[in-house]
Amino acid sequence: MPKLTFISSSGDRHEIAASNGASVMECAVEHGIEGIVAECGGSMSCGTCHIYLDQEAYERLGIPATAENDLLDFVNAPRRPTSRLSCQIKVDEHLDGAVISVPQSQY
Numbered sequence: 399m400p401k402l403t404f405i406s407s408s409g410d411r412h413e414i415a416a417s418n419g420a421s422v423m424e425c426a427v428e429h430g431i432e433g434i435v436a437e438c439g440g441s442m443s444c445g446t447c448h449i450y451l452d453q454e455a456y457e458r459l460g461i462p463a464t465a466e467n468d469l470l471d472f473v474n475a476p477r478r479p480t481s482r483l484s485c486q487i488k489v490d491e492h493l494d495g496a497v498i499s500v501p502q503s504q505y
């Protein structure tokens with residue numbers, strides 16, 4: 399199972415073993431990661447699952463699809479170069495070791 403590390407805005411680190419095939423959002427919610435609100439349940443209409451990936455993981459995944467990219471322009475927290483919507487990222491071995499920061503404004 400890929401290991402993901404979530405970092406809260408206060409710097410707290412929480413490592414989880416994520417389930418292959420689930421979304422990063424689903425894994426975060428399952429493990430009680432604060433700040434991943436996911437109001438729309440993963441239908442890509444709320445933007446409250448916004449995360450910042452570490453640069454290496456972001457590059458491994460490739461650029462987000464057009465619809466995700468468009469919604470990232472309207473998320474609450476400032477968009478950064480490695481911003482993604484966690485509901486749109488499927489967990490697989492490519493994500494192992496990823497470090498994921500949760501924006502403060504989602505708390």
Ligand code: FES
Pocket residue numbers: 423435436437438439440441442443444445446447448483484485486
């Ligand atoms: S959970 Fe709503 S956009 Fe990701």
